[in-house]
Amino acid sequence: MAISIILLATACTSAGGHHAARPETPVQSPAAMTVKDDAAPPPKPFDRTAHSTVDPASIWVVVNKKHPIVPDYHPDITLVRGYQVATPAAGPLAELLDDSDGRGLGFKIASAYRSYGYQAGVYGNIVAASGQAAADRVSARPGHSEHQTGLAVDLVTPASPGCDFEACFAGTPGGRWLARNAWRYGFVVRYQPGNEAVTGYSPEPWHLRFVGRQLAAELRRTHADTLEEFFDISGGDYP
Numbered sequence: 001m002a003i004s005i006i007l008l009a010t011a012c013t014s015a016g017g018h019h020a021a022r023p024e025t026p027v028q029s030p031a032a033m034t035v036k037d038d039a040a041p042p043p044k045p046f047d048r049t050a051h052s053t054v055d056p057a058s059i060w061v062v063v064n065k066k067h068p069i070v071p072d073y074h075p076d077i078t079l080v081r082g083y084q085v086a087t088p089a090a091g092p093l094a095e096l097l098d099d100s101d102g103r104g105l106g107f108k109i110a111s112a113y114r115s116y117g118y119q120a121g122v123y124g125n126i127v128a129a130s131g132q133a134a135a136d137r138v139s140a141r142p143g144h145s146e147h148q149t150g151l152a153v154d155l156v157t158p159a160s161p162g163c164d165f166e167a168c169f170a171g172t173p174g175g176r177w178l179a180r181n182a183w184r185y186g187f188v189v190r191y192q193p194g195n196e197a198v199t200g201y202s203p204e205p206w207h208l209r210f211v212g213r214q215l216a217a218e219l220r221r222t223h224a225d226t227l228e229e230f231f232d233i234s235g236g237d238y239p
Contacts, residue, residue: 046218053231056149059088059212062227065136065200065238068143071116075150084113086150089186089210093153096185105174110164110206111154114147136238137202144238146190151210170205182208183216190227198226198235 051060056069057076063069078090085093100107114122120142126135146152156164157174169175179189190209191201211219211227219230228235 048231050214051212053227053233059151059210060215060227060231061149061151062231062233063144063146063149064228064233064235065140065144066234066236069148071143073148074115075113077113077150080112081109083109083111083153084150085153086113086210088212089151089153092185092187092210092213096182096187099185100174100177103177105177106158107155107174108158109153110156111147112152113150114145116142116148119143119145119148140201141238146207146209152190153208153210154204154206155208156206165204165206167203167205170203175205178208179205183220184213186210186213186216188216188219188227192225195226198228200236200238 052058053060053062054067055061056063056073061069075086077084078087079085080090080093081097097107097109119140123135123139123141126139140146154165155174155178156169157172160169160172160174163169163172163175170179178187182189187208187210189205190207191199191204193203196202209227218224222230224230226235227233
């Protein structure tokens with residue numbers, strides 16, 4: 001009888017009863033148990049020293065009323081639609097103009113590179129017409145103009161001639177498009193409303209300054225409106 005009970009118990013266990021032996025959980029190797037970190041590495045900090053801000057040949061040079069460039073500086077020049085432009089800015093400017101043409105904006109270059117002597121004439125004419133105080137709000141004294149670097153360009157739209165070199169340019173289709181898209185080509189609208197005390201100039205929504213796509217994108221990402229503030233460089237009025 002005892003033998004029968006033992007055999008019955010063995011049979012129930014083997015048949016998968018309540019006390020049936022469960023398969024062992026395989027033991028993972030330490031490598032298999034390691035949690036994978038799929039998170040992307042943090043972006044590298046933007047290198048604000050990648051280009052000079054004092055060398056007039058640098059695409060990051062800051063030229064304002066406190067930081068002039070030497071009178072005899074002449075950039076390496078390339079023609080874009082008949083206008084002289086610093087070579088680093090020429091290709092991106094041509095691309096911007098071509099793309100804007102495709103959208104029916106029809107930008108025309110009104111001014112690009114200006115020599116020291118040419119700027120002296122421009123400034124002198126405004127002084128003669130409006131006085132020096134008024135001229136200093138809208139025009140650079142020779143040696144203090146971004147146009148001498150060849151990296152600055154003024155655009156107009158024949159469809160809105162009444163707003164050429166006027167604040168209302170910002171409200172034209174061309175002005176709105178530049179405000180939204182100039183950075184994609186490496187340009188910034190250099191003189192914006194609310195920044196007169198920093199840049200030293202009244203708003204000029206038609207005045208673009210080439211800084212390269214990398215810096216233009218970083219300025220947009222950080223919501224920095226001026227080169228002076230981004231690079232911690234003095235600005236404002238003449239000393």
